[in-house]
Amino acid sequence: MPIIQHHVNLIQDCQELNQFLSACKQTLSEKRPSKIVSISWEAKSIDPLAVLDRICHPNEIHFYGEKVNQEEAIAAFGTVVKFKVAGTHRFSQVQQFIESCLANTTAIGALDLPFSGPHFFCNFTFFDEDNHNDSPFPSAMVFLPKWQISSQKNRCIIISNILIDRNLNLERTCESIWEKYQLIKLTKSLNLSNFANYKLTLQTKDVTDRKNFYSSVLSALELIQQQQISKVVLAHAIDVRAPKPFNLINSLHNLRQKYPDCQVFSLSNGKGKNFIGASPERLIKIQNLELKTDALAGSAPRGKTLIEDAYFAEKLLTSKKDRTEHQIVSDFIFQRLSNLGLTPHKLPIPSLLKLSNIQHLWTPIQGTIPIGIHPLEILAELHPTPAVAGVPRDIALKQIRRYEKFNRSVYAAPIGWIDHQGNSEFIVGIRSALIESDRARLWAGAGIVAGSDPEKELAEIQLKLQALLKALV
Ligand SMILES: C=C(O[C@H]1C=CC=C(C(=O)O)[C@@H]1O)C(=O)O
Secondary structure, three states, X not given: OOEEOOOOOOOOOHHHHXXXXXXHHHOOOOOOOEEEEEEEEEEOOOOHHHHHHHOOOOOOOEEEEEEHHHXXXXXXXXXXXXXXXXXXXXXXXXXXXXXXXXXXXXXXXXXXOOOOOOEEEEEEOOOOOOOOOOOOOOOEEEEEOOEEEEEEOXXXXXXXXXXXXXXXXHHHHHXXXXXXXXXXXXXXXXXXXXXXXXXXXXXXXXXXXXXXHHHHHHHHHHHHHOOOOOEEEEEEEEEEXXXXXXXXXXXXXXXXXXXXXXXXXXXEOOOOOEEEXXXXXXXXXXXXXXXXXXXXXXXXXXXXXXXXXXXHHHHHHHOHHHHHHHHHHHHHHHXXXXXXXXXXXXXXOOEEEEOOOEEEEEEEEEEEOOOOOOHHHHHHHHOOOOOOOEEOXXXXXXXXXXXXXXXXXXXXXXXXXXXXXXXXXXXXXXXXXEEEOOEEEEEXXXXXXXXXXXXXXXXXXXXXXHHHHOOOO
C-alpha cells in the first residue's frame, strides 16, 4: 500500500484536498476504475463515544470499542466499502477482500501514531452459516468506515477514508469532508447530567424454558461420561422489554463505567439493531507481530466483603471442575497456535480476572507470529475456542445446535478490526445484548464438564446476564 507522509492537514484545507484528490482521480484507468484514499490527522482529545452520539446517524453502520483502563477508544462509522460473506471460508474471503482493498489504497498524513492509517472493522456470527431468516447480522461482514476517531492516552487521531471514482464530484466531496471534520473536531464531551440515575423497569422472559437448559446439561453430562466430548458450552437467552426505547449511548456509557477492565463494544447493522456488550475475553491482539490472547473459563461470583471475595477466589482456584474447564481452553489455544507455527508462552497456572460482579480463571497467552500469517488466519484457527464451544469442536457445535433452540447470531463470535500493517484486535462477543428500540435479547453461557451441576451452571449464567441487564437504560 503506498504511504505518503504529508505535513499539511489535508482534511482541514479544502484546496489542498481538492488538488490531491484530483491528482488521484487522474491516475484512474480502465484497469483501475476506483481508488481509496485514507487521510489520518492528529486532533486534540475527543471522546469517540461522544462522536458516536453527536455525529453518527442512528441508521449508519458503526463500530465502537473502548477499554477504559487502557485509555483506548475507537469509533468508526459510515461505509466506503463493505463486503458480506457466509460459509466455511468466510475468514479467508474477508482476508482477500481486505488485501485487495489495501492494494488499491493510498494512505497519507500522520501515519506513525497509534490507530492511524486505514482500519477494517469485521464482525462474524458464531456459526459459519447463519441460516436464520431473521438474522440481524451476516455470517461475516467487513467495512472500511468513512470516518474513524480513536484515542489512546489523550492522543487522538481522526481518519477520513474516501473512495475515488470517475463520477466523484470533487468540490462537493471536499466540502462535505471539511464540514464533517469541523463537527468532529469540535465535538463536546457527553453531557453527563443526562445520565440521571434512573432505572428502567424491565420485563424479562426466558427465550426457552429453564427446564430445557437443565435437560440439555444432563444430556451433555451423559455425552461427557460416554467420552464423546470433554466439554460443551451451553447458553441461555432472555428477552427484555423496556417501557421506552433503550438509549444506546447512555447504556454504553454505563458499561464503560462499570467494566473498565472489559472491552465495551457496539456494532450497528445500520437498520436499527445494535449489538453491544462488555467483553472480558480477548481473542487476539496483534501489535508488531506480537500476539496476545486469553484463555478465560471457570467462574465464581465476587464476594460482598474482602473475606468473602478471597474465599470465592480460593475456591475457584482450587476447584477441580473449574480447573479442568479452564485447562481445556488453554490447551486448545496452545495447540492451535502451535499448528500455525507460533511458539506460545504462558504461566503454568491460571490467575484470576476480577470483574465487578464475577471472577474468572484467566491465562494470558503470548507468542510471536511468523511473517506471512494474517490475523484472520489466526482467527479462523481459534474461533470458536472451548470457552464458548467445546471439545471436540465439531461434536460440541453439533450438540449446541441441537440443544439451543434460539439463534446465537453474533453472541460469542469475534468482533474487531485489522489495520493496514497487520495489527489487529478481536474480542469474543460475550456479556452482550442485541438491542432494538424498546427490546433486547441477552445471551450468556457456561462451560459444562464432568462434575457440572445444572442448577449452579444456570446460576452462573444469571450472574453473567446481570452484567448487561444492570447497564441497560
Ligand atoms: C460463555 C461465556 O463465558 C465464557 C467465558 C468465561 C467463563 C466461562 C465459564 O466459566 O463458563 C465461559 O467459558 C459467557 O459469558 O456467555
